[in-house]
Amino acid sequence: MRRAALAVALVALAAASPALAADHVVVLSNMRFGALPANLRVGDTITWENRDIVAHTASARDRSFDVTLQPHQARRITLRHAGPVAFYCRYHPAMQGELRVAAR
């Protein structure tokens, strides 16, 4: 009975976690990373959306993520670690920013 209760609790947890994770969008346009989302938590996802006519990358300085975005392409990453994450575009290093990710 206890094992069954534990199993139910685990299933409930597993089901609840993804529901809590949020997806955020960061738009790249006119050679800038747009507004960065606040209240980021581990497990959340960020969709990087490139609206420029040239390719960009969204690359973490700690290498925790690195996506290449062709013109008008969007790609999603999952935040796996808490803490500040500085990022930049490898092709255009003047484009940069910092995400602040809280533990879940």
Place this chain on the structure above:
Amino acid sequence: MKTMFALGAIAALAIAAPAAAQAPTDPQIAHIAYTAGQIDVEAGRQALRISHNQAVRAFAETMVRDHEAVNRQALALVQRLHVTPEANATSTALTAQAAAARDRLSHLTGAAFDRAYVANEIAFHRTVNGALRDTLIPNAHNAELKSLLESGLALFTEHQTHAEHMAQALR
């Protein structure tokens, strides 16, 4: 270094001259912008043949990638608008200056090439960005052409900053 500034100044004069005499037309503006893009693609390819410096090569790859992308857009736009880019004194002067720069750089190797390529990129982007801001964008009549030139200016301004940072690292 003096040569680089001189080259930039000549190019600036060449681009500014038609504005003083007569405002460039959209077909002429399209030709100047496209020519400037092609020049930088070729400069990037030359750097990729000669340079072994990782940062310089990455920059050159970006120049080829970005200027090709913008010129693809420019070509698609002029075709859609049924505009035929028109050769003019400015684009001819730009091409001649670029050939001279390419020839001068072809005699260099190693760090000397890297420094000269990056210095030339700074001068070239400074000139083209000035021309875009002061002459080409204000005189463009077609809204889509103007918008593409404005996107180009934001992009090439970043290229100039990138090159300026690299020049400091190469000193």
